Amino acid sequence: MVSKILPLLFLPFAAFGQATTQQFEPYSGQPGKDVIWVPTPHVLVEKMLDMARVTPKDYVIDLGSGDGRNVIAAARRGAQALGVEYNPDMVALSRRIAEKEGVSDKAKFVQGDMFEADISRATVLALFLLPDNMRKLKAKFLGLRPGARIVTNGYEIDGWEAEETGKAGGDCVSWCTAYLYIVPANVAGTWRLPEGDLRLEQDFRKLSGTLTANGQTLRIADARLSGKRISFTAGMARYEGQVKGKEMSGKVSGRVSGSWRATRLPS
DSSP states (O other), rough: HHHHHHHHHHHHHHHHHHHHSSSOOOTTTTTTTTSSSSSOOOOHHHHHHHHTTOTTTTTEEEEEETTTHHHHHHHTOOEEEEESOOOHHHHHHHHHHHHHOOOOTTTTEEEETTOOOOOOOOOOOEEOOHHHHHHHHHHHHHOOOOEEHHHEEEOOOTOOOOOOOEEEOOOOOOSSSEEEEOOOOOOEEEEEEETEEEEEEETTTTEEEEEETTEEEEEEEEEEEEEEEEEEEEEEEEEEEEEETEEEEEEEEESSOEEEEEOOOOO
């Protein structure tokens, strides 16, 4: 009789042991600390990386990296990439997938809070976050080096004008739109040109202001700022150039032609 009872007694313990060793499997809609997890379609992941023009020279970061698909896809393109994810089970899963894909040398994952993460090394951010999350992160985004690219899935960054909007094709049926932003140089303030002073106001990449030269104050028009590239029209002259810290320079055409250079004045 004992021999018949023992298997029944041990069956629950065996089943429990199997359950505890079962690998973690995420599911769409899984709750998290700041967002629920919904996977980005793989076709949109590739579209996002295409829009950001990711190359092996890039350092890509995903905040709230989930199962790591953005990071792993970037690593497949030769980029160094980092995923910051609060759920330790997701981190472990991402590492297993990266190992299986043969990119664990380039795709790294850490457990952490997206709002506390150091993103200063990023040349590209590939994100799927809620608008409120991105509003809280805007100051950090602006702290990135001019020219850094931010590509987002589904949601725009409030108050910022995207450089490009892209849609994934193929069999993508939901979460198929991405938005690209390029972090602009900070040019707000007064700049001294040989012919006068250029005063600029800035709202992300939107510019307004005046150029005071030869006793005239001209309002600038058709002003554009993309990363370090700047262009604007003042009067009959078109200025195009690059921002390099406290200096910017380039070519001027129209009423006059040649080169121009400006130096930022102390505020």
